[in-house]
Amino acid sequence: MEFVNFGGSTEALLEAIATGKADAGIGMALRWLKPLEQGFDVKITAGLHGGCLRLLGAKSAGITDVAALKGKTIAISDHASPAKNFFALLLAQAGIDPETGVEWRQYPADLLNLAVEKGEAQALADSDPRTWIWLKDPKFTEVATNLSGAYADRTCCVVAVRGSLIRNDRAAAAALTRAVLEAGHRVHENPEDAARIFSGYGGKGSVEDLAAMLRSQHHGDRPVGTDLKRQLVLYGDELKQVNVLKRTTDTAKFAERVYADVLS
Numbered sequence: 001m002e003f004v005n006f007g008g009s010t011e012a013l014l015e016a017i018a019t020g021k022a023d024a025g026i027g028m029a030l031r032w033l034k035p036l037e038q039g040f041d042v043k044i045t046a047g048l049h050g051g052c053l054r055l056l057g058a059k060s061a062g063i064t065d066v067a068a069l070k071g072k073t074i075a076i077s078d079h080a081s082p083a084k085n086f087f088a089l090l091l092a093q094a095g096i097d098p099e100t101g102v103e104w105r106q107y108p109a110d111l112l113n114l115a116v117e118k119g120e121a122q123a124l125a126d127s128d129p130r131t132w133i134w135l136k137d138p139k140f141t142e143v144a145t146n147l148s149g150a151y152a153d154r155t156c157c158v159v160a161v162r163g164s165l166i167r168n169d170r171a172a173a174a175a176l177t178r179a180v181l182e183a184g185h186r187v188h189e190n191p192e193d194a195a196r197i198f199s200g201y202g203g204k205g206s207v208e209d210l211a212a213m214l215r216s217q218h219h220g221d222r223p224v225g226t227d228l229k230r231q232l233v234l235y236g237d238e239l240k241q242v243n244v245l246k247r248t249t250d251t252a253k254f255a256e257r258v259y260a261d262v263l264s
Helices: 010-018 029-037 082-093 109-117 130-134 163-168 170-189 191-200 207-216 225-241 251-258
Strands: 024-028 042-049 053-058 073-076 103-106 123-127 140-145 157-162
Touching (some): 010 029, 010 042, 010 157, 024 029, 042 170, 042 225, 042 251, 073 109, 082 123, 082 225, 109 123, 109 130, 130 207, 157 163, 157 170, 163 170, 225 251
Parallel strands (some): 073 123
Antiparallel strands (some): 042 157, 053 123
16 A cells, blocks of 8 residues: 655545545545535545544633634634634534634634734634644633534544445455554554654654544544434535535435445
């Protein structure tokens, strides 16, 4: 197996998988569902874990809950980021229009905390490990994560495989999916070991910090089959409410189309 460190956009990654330049990839469901709606020949085969998105508020601005964000500015790294998509859902559920009730302001990912410290934004939304490391700063408080409330059992990251590989070599697609799920099990069972490995590949933060971060996430939750399709339907319905997916999309049919059972 060859690993490719892919630094392009989500759409470019999915195109690379769909056209055979890569066989599979790992990413966030809330980033992948929109381009998958557009018809890439890529299928989700498993969920990997939950809990790597965080919304941090500035204590000085009194941001301690989602309701306090009305009229405020939230620093993000990308207007199509999974963090923006997810926390837009929480804003809508709190009665705040995520398009007009807050301002989303884009900054380079590594500078989001500085935007808040300078007062240009009152909160930031991003993913671990950055948000976990920034949370150690006493100027920040954790407002919400993608394990908050009804999302406690939701997966956030998924593995997806090229459609033609599933059709032509299902055994390979199944073996690849199982390998990733086994790796997730190892993270769950021994986060310290996983943190050491991640640190060796350039992961930011101390091994102790990274292990604590992994323990805060749900690496023991790796849905497949009916459970994963249920979650994809829920995400689809919610993304329609915040105008990410088309209002006309049948989310039950959509989930059936983008999910492939390679393990049974």
